Amino acid sequence: MVWLRRLIHDLKIRQNVDAHVVTVVVFAFALVSIFGDVVPDQLKWAALLSGVGILVYRLTFPEERHGGSAGILGDRSDFDSVPLSSALASARDVRVFAPSAVNLLSAHTCEVLRKVVLARAGGSVRVVVLDPAEKDAVRLASRQLDDSIDFPVQRLPAALDSTIERLDLMSEWETEGRFRYRLLSYNPGFSIVLIDPDTPKGRAIVEIHGFHNSSTSSRMHLELSRALNERWYSYWVRQFDFIWREATPADVSPAADDGPAPADDREERGRPR
Structure with a gap:
């Protein structure tokens, strides 16, 4: 699984940890919500806003040199x-x-x-x-x-x-x-x-x-x-x-x-x- 390999690689070098944590939390909440309304709305909104906040924050990072x-x-x-x-x-x-x-x-x-x-x-x-x-x-x-x-x-x-x-x-x-x-x-x-x-x-x-x-x-x-x-x-x-x-x-x-x-x-x- 490509995402899992990338997750393990990033954790080894301590890179993009914030984004991975929020991603895991959001998917966990989404999965739990399928089986019922067991997650309070406040936590759902907190996870969603955290993800949006991290995405906006990472836009301020200088462009990294990858690839070529x-x-x-x-x-x-x-x-x-x-x-x-x-x-x-x-x-x-x-x-x-x-x-x-x-x-x-x-x-x-x-x-x-x-x-x-x-x-x-x-x-x-x-x-x-x-x-x-x-x-x-x-x-x-x-x-x-x-x-x-x-x-x-x-x-x-x-x-x-x-x-x-x-x-x-x-x-x-x-x-x-x-x-x-x-x-x-x-x-x-x-x-x-x-x-x-x-x-x-x-x-x-x-x-x-x-x-x-x-x-x-x-x-x-x-x-x-x-x-x-x-x-x-x-x-x-x-x-x-x-x-x-x-x-x-x-x-x-x-x-x-x-x-x-x-x-x-x-x-x-x-x-x-």
Whole structure:
């Protein structure tokens, strides 16, 4: 039954709950009324007016992007009008994987992460980048990301060194939330940014590196949500989880550790870089 499947799906992601509740109540009253006048008129009118009120209220909602690819496909220029940092205004959980993340972790974005996400108790920022000690992996990634574009503006090894320095500094911040970063031994060919991925309004932004591009900003981006496509949204969230488990914890100074982490998430210390 299509309606029942849609109801179960919407309840899972906590979407359109108000409309479903009123629909169930109205149909229940209608069904009971068939067998006699057992429902008071006041309740019938209350259910009817509630349904009309919700329909009118939902007309004020902005139009959602469903269906076609225009809402999920783009490139970095899409963030010119609505910068990614603005999406972090209410975030509590940010997860990032990128070969160097040098463009994402600008000074401005890092300041937003500090003042917004990490300023909250329970806030979390996790970042994974390539391990600069893995020379062969960095060399191959540089060949793909630097040498295969027509108009390069930076080189991966230098960008990665800059990012590692910034991540080390961020690890020393004293904040309410928790910041951690890890190092991956090779480049899987994409980058991921997750914003509150475990919530109904979470976002997953994926950049596909491809084989050849005119510039780094021209790479294809996918922006997914649970409501738009739960299957592939969950797929990319799990991809980051796999990357995080595979990556190696970086050096963290004792001052940056707020105490022992949970047993299944405790960082290893003292890894040379």
